[in-house]
Amino acid sequence: MASEQPDPSSYWHSDSEHSFLELSSLARHDYEFVRVLDPWVDVAELMAEDEGRWNPGGDAKPGGYLELTDQQLKEVKLDLNGRQLVVRQDTALLLEPGVTGSVVWDGGVALPLLVEEWRDAGVIGPLSDLCVWELGAGVGLTSCGLLALGAKHVVATDQSHMIPTLESNLRRNFPDCGCFTCGTLDWDDAETEIATLIRDGAPRCDMIVISDTWYNECIAKALVDALVAVAKTAPDGRKYTPCIALEEMRSADCLVGFLEEVLSRGITVVRVVKESIRYAGLSGHGRMIVFLFQL
16 A cells, blocks of 8 residues: 555654654644655545546646636735735746746645644644745745744745746835845756855755646656755754645646655655645645645
């Protein structure tokens, strides 16, 4: 059996005072999860649960695209933790080759709402103690959301052409805050660019978040390389760096390719059963999946 219910007491736990996101905490708060050991078996289970949406070798739905919050809007708003966040997006840039981050995708909305749920439930420790790195931050809605939820610092990264918009949106929502860093992180040259960010003052990483980044099997190795490199910046004494990955199912091949790459590094992977998530936007969304990595 390649997907199994883990014993929270048997692994992924820490006696470090820096421990803040553990499977045992998920279990205590009635979140169900399975450990991913064989990606094809896990994906087959997902396909069976969501019968009718999948083409095993192709797109999760016609065209393979995520649903934008609204392609026609110049701005996207999100009410979170008692405040309204507003970010500017540019759908016209989607016509440029290689540009995908100029708009808000479903995961960019769902991830901060999930973190809010886990914070309020006590699954995640105080965000005020954490520096969170986001890879593929796009226009910055998730990074803004993490700051609104009280993160000590957020390092928001993306390709160089996205940095002006990303930084502008963060400054718009947090104009007098020195609690974020924006910087280029090309996954193909991750170690060099991470070293530059750290040298220029970016805090070391306590937790990583990614959303809607698994859009092509060809980038799997580079993305996992980048995740591992960021995790290496964790403060001394940390047993592992947790990563929350919220992804939409585009195709079985794409999902399996990423999971195989992650597992090939000896990284522990669990999938949170979406029906146990309280936030209706995820629990009722057949194509959205939440993974946790132990990096």
